[in-house]
Amino acid sequence: MESKAILNLSNLVNDDFANAVELIYQSKGRVIITGIGKSAIIASKIVATLNSTGTPSVFMHAADAIHGDLGLILEDDVVICISKSGNTPEIKVLIPLIKRSKNRLIAITGNTESFLGQHADYILNAFVEKEACPNNLAPTTSTTAQLVIGDALAVCLLELRGFSSNDFAKYHPGGALGKKLYLRVLDISSVNQKPKVVASTSIKEVIIEITEKMLGVTAVVENNKIIGIITDGDLRRMLTKVDDFSKLTAKDIMGSNPKRINAEAMAIDALELMEANGISQLLVEENGNYAGVVHLHDLIKEGII
Numbered sequence: 001m002e003s004k005a006i007l008n009l010s011n012l013v014n015d016d017f018a019n020a021v022e023l024i025y026q027s028k029g030r031v032i033i034t035g036i037g038k039s040a041i042i043a044s045k046i047v048a049t050l051n052s053t054g055t056p057s058v059f060m061h062a063a064d065a066i067h068g069d070l071g072l073i074l075e076d077d078v079v080i081c082i083s084k085s086g087n088t089p090e091i092k093v094l095i096p097l098i099k100r101s102k103n104r105l106i107a108i109t110g111n112t113e114s115f116l117g118q119h120a121d122y123i124l125n126a127f128v129e130k131e132a133c134p135n136n137l138a139p140t141t142s143t144t145a146q147l148v149i150g151d152a153l154a155v156c157l158l159e160l161r162g163f164s165s166n167d168f169a170k171y172h173p174g175g176a177l178g179k180k181l182y183l184r185v186l187d188i189s190s191v192n193q194k195p196k197v198v199a200s201t202s203i204k205e206v207i208i209e210i211t212e213k214m215l216g217v218t219a220v221v222e223n224n225k226i227i228g229i230i231t232d233g234d235l236r237r238m239l240t241k242v243d244d245f246s247k248l249t250a251k252d253i254m255g256s257n258p259k260r261i262n263a264e265a266m267a268i269d270a271l272e273l274m275e276a277n278g279i280s281q282l283l284v285e286e287n288g289n290y291a292g293v294v295h296l297h298d299l300i301k302e303g304i305i
Contacts, residue, residue, distance in 0.1 A: 002144045005128040009145055012125035013152075020106045020122040021156045024055065029076030031057040032103075034065060036090050038139035039082040039146060046080075046150030053158040054167060062090040066097070073103055080106045084126070084142040086114025095119050108149050110142055124149050183302060185270050186263035189284045189292035196221050196290060197230070199251035203238070206230055206250050215293045217281045220254045224289045228254030231281070258283055263291050271299050 024031055031050060035043040040061050050057040060072050062081070073079060079098050083091050086109040098105055099119060107120035110127045117123050126149055132140035195213035197206050197220055209218045210232065220228035230250060238245060238253050259277055261270050263286040270282055280296040299305055 001130065001132045002141045005141045005145050006148050008128075009126070009148060012127060014125075016122040017124055017152075020124060021153060021160070023104055023106070023122065024078050024153070025157055025160050027076060027078050027104075029074055029078065031055060031080060032060050032073050032077050033057060033080045033082065034060045034062045034094065035082035036062040036088055038143050039084065042143050042146045042150065043080075043082050045147060046082075046154070049150060049154045050157070052168070053154050054161050054163045055154070055157050062088075062094050066090060066093050070094075070097055073098065073101060075101075075103075078104050078106065080108060081116055081120070082108045082146050083114075083116050084110045084139065084146075086111045086116030091116050108146055110145070124153075183267040183304065184263070185261055185265050185267055185282075185284055185294050186286070186291070188267055188270075188298045188302065189263065189294045192292055192295070192298065194290070194292045195219065197250045198222065199227065199249065199254075201250040203235075203245045203248045203250070203253070206253075207235060210235070215281060215295055217283075217293060219258075219283050219290050219293070220250050221290050226258065226260060226283055226285065226290050228256050229258035229283060230254050260285050261294065262286070267294075267299060267302065267304050270294050271296075271304055274299075 033043040033047050044059045047057040047059040058072060060069055081091065081095065086107065092115050095105070095116060105120045106122045106124065107116045108124045108126050109116050111117060112123050112125055126142065126145040128141040128145050130136050131138060131142060192215060193213040195209050195215055195218035197209050197218050199220060199222065206218060210216065210230070216232045218230050219226055220230060228250070230253060234253050234255060242248070259273060259279060260283040261273060263284050273282060274280060274296055282294050284291045284294055
């Protein structure tokens with residue numbers, strides 16, 4: 001029932017929706033979103049979505065507004081009022097006060113002929129035939145419709161603003177989501193040790209270097225340029241092939257042309273490169289020079305995976 005109601009919303013979109021989007025986009029103020037009951041909870045979610053996608057928004061409970069919170073609304077703010085019926089007592093008191101302050105009013109309502117609908121500058125029609133509640137009482141289908149309209153507003157505004165993943169990262173710096181958007185390879189590799197040997201390094205010294213640096217790998221360098229890589233696996237494969245490795249050097253067992261990544265690349269790019277090649281470490285380069293190692297365990301630790 002709710003999915004059918006959402007589908008029907010596309011038939012209710014008209015010029016008022018486009019005009020409401022344009023009004024918010026051109027506004028120099030914030031978006032104040034208000035409602036009461038379950039609609040107030042939906043209003044809070046829409047506020048959160050708008051804020052996180054570049055449209056400054058504030059929630060104002062309709063009941064609190066008529067008891068002092070009306071001062072929250074500033075001169076250039078656009079007000080969105082959410083109400084299924086559009087005729088609740090609090091809404092009837094609040095709307096004239098908003099209009100008296102000459103703030104533009106957008107209604108999200110299922111009743112376009114309601115008090116709210118008649119006084120709004122633009123109406124976003126959230127009509128639903130019936131609530132999913134078997135008694136047709138508890139706000140279910142109606143609040144879903146309100147939420148979808150709020151998301152549609154947010155996405156339209158996001159596209160108008162050219163809001164990018166980098167912009168998104170600025171508003172979501174915490175948690176795994178934020179890290180995927182801003183954490184660089186250098187941020188991780190710089191805290192690791194930098195195992196490295198030269199081509200002539202003995203196998204014993206290679207083993208010591210890998211063991212001490214605890215990354216399961218070492219770079220083979222020449223003038224600080226990467227020329228190869230030796231992993232734990234390379235050492236094990238060597239031991240299955242030779243009995244005496246005392247005369248072997250790093251050059252004899254290293255893998256040439258190893259997978260590498262730029263220090264300024266995003267950590268999520270490092271993960272994708274590892275997954276694509278079935279490896280757990282990448283050598284890191286900065287300005288063409290060897291700069292360290294990024295390990296799969298580092299990405300797990302940072303919550304990238």
